[in-house]
Amino acid sequence: xxxxxDHPPIARSELPDDTAAxxxxxxxxxxxxxxxxxxxxxxxxxxEAYVVGDAAGHGFRGMTPxxxxxxxxxxxxxxxxxxxVSMMLNVSSEAEGIGTGVLIRALEPLEGIAIMRQNRxxxxxxxxxxxxxRLAAALRIDRSLDGLDLCRKGPLWLAKDGxxxxxxxxxxxxxxxxxxxxxxxxxxxxxxxVSGPRSLQK
DNA sequence: AGTGCGATTGACT
DNA sequence: GTCAATCGCACTA
Numbered sequence: 001x002x003x004x005x006d007h008p009p010i011a012r013s014e015l016p017d018d019t020a021a022x023x024x025x026x027x028x029x030x031x032x033x034x035x036x037x038x039x040x041x042x043x044x045x046x047x048e049a050y051v052v053g054d055a056a057g058h059g060f061r062g063m064t065p066x067x068x069x070x071x072x073x074x075x076x077x078x079x080x081x082x083x084x085v086s087m088m089l090n091v092s093s094e095a096e097g098i099g100t101g102v103l104i105r106a107l108e109p110l111e112g113i114a115i116m117r118q119n120r121x122x123x124x125x126x127x128x129x130x131x132x133x134r135l136a137a138a139l140r141i142d143r144s145l146d147g148l149d150l151c152r153k154g155p156l157w158l159a160k161d162g163x164x165x166x167x168x169x170x171x172x173x174x175x176x177x178x179x180x181x182x183x184x185x186x187x188x189x190x191x192x193x194v195s196g197p198r199s200l201q202k
Numbered sequence: 203a204g205t206g207c208g209a210t211t212g213a214c215t
Numbered sequence: 216g217t218c219a220a221t222c223g224c225a226c227t228a
Contacts, residue, residue: 048209056209066224084222086210103209133210175209 005111007032007041007159012075012151019093022074023049023102024186026091026158028165031107033139033156040115040139042107042129043161046187046194048173049102052094055178059099069147070099077156079136079146086133089141091150091158105132105174105185107139108193131195166190 007030016022026044033040050057058067058080069078070092078090078101090101107129109116116128116138129135136142141156150158167189172180174196187194 050209058209061225064225080209081221081223083208083210083220085220088209090209105209131210173209177208 007039007157009151009153009157009159010075012073015074015093015151017074017094019051019100019102020049020184022091022093023047023184024168024170026102026104027168027186027188028161028163030110030159030161031089031104031135031139031156032159033112033141034154035112035115035140037115037118038112040112041110041159042116042135042139043110043165044104044106045108045165045191046106046185046196047102047104048186049093049184050090050100051182051184052098052100054100054182054184056173056176056180057100059101063099067099070101071097072147075149075151075158077145077148077150079141079143081143082133087136087141087143088132089136089139103132104135106130106187106193106195107135108191109138126192130193 016025026047059070072092073096074093076092082088089104093100109128120138129138169187169189170183171185173185
């Protein structure tokens with residue numbers, strides 16, 4: 001694998017307005033993290049959409065100190081702590097003032113794998129960023145990145161990938177109880193880097 | 203001011 | 216397969 005690639009950011013105008021469409025669009029795109037030790041990147045293989053009127057969405061009951069970044073224009077980072085243990089990376093969606101977003105659930109590691117191993121404390125490639133909390137740990141993502149514009153170069157941004165994503169599967173979201181039946185999870189079929197039980201693959 | 207609960211993970215039976 | 220850890224925050228009063 002080559003290193004030191006340029007990774008131009010994805011323009012905001014390329015991001016679909018609709019949240020579910022954005023979740024699908026982001027499959028196969030890159031998350032790029034600029035760390036002091038070097039560049040870390042991965043290909044997005046799993047996302048979940050938290051859409052308008054969605055009781056499972058953090059923005060459902062309006063803006064709060066925690067979720068205000070969800071209400072930014074599409075393409076900004078919403079980072080929060082889940083279960084007091086794991087950071088979660090989301091991409092805000094829709095127009096400014098609408099509290100919706102896309103959870104990035106899993107990456108296929110590309111660059112900076114040694115750095116990811118160090119951040120995670122595990123060796124196995126498959127386990128470095130399989131799951132939203134693991135992904136955030138591998139990229140050392142925390143609340144200091146909340147609200148960041150992901151459509152420009154900085155500590156963290158979104159980029160295109162040279163190669164096409166595989167076939168995209170769709171299913172129910174993981175770990176929620178409200179609006180749990182909606183098919184708002186997207187993933188690369190057959191990718192070993194996708195999280196969740198095998199019963200949800202297919 | 204007190205309380206209950208997660209968009210998870212890793213350890214364990 | 217089950218389950219505890221852990222804590223910020225939203226909700227109730």
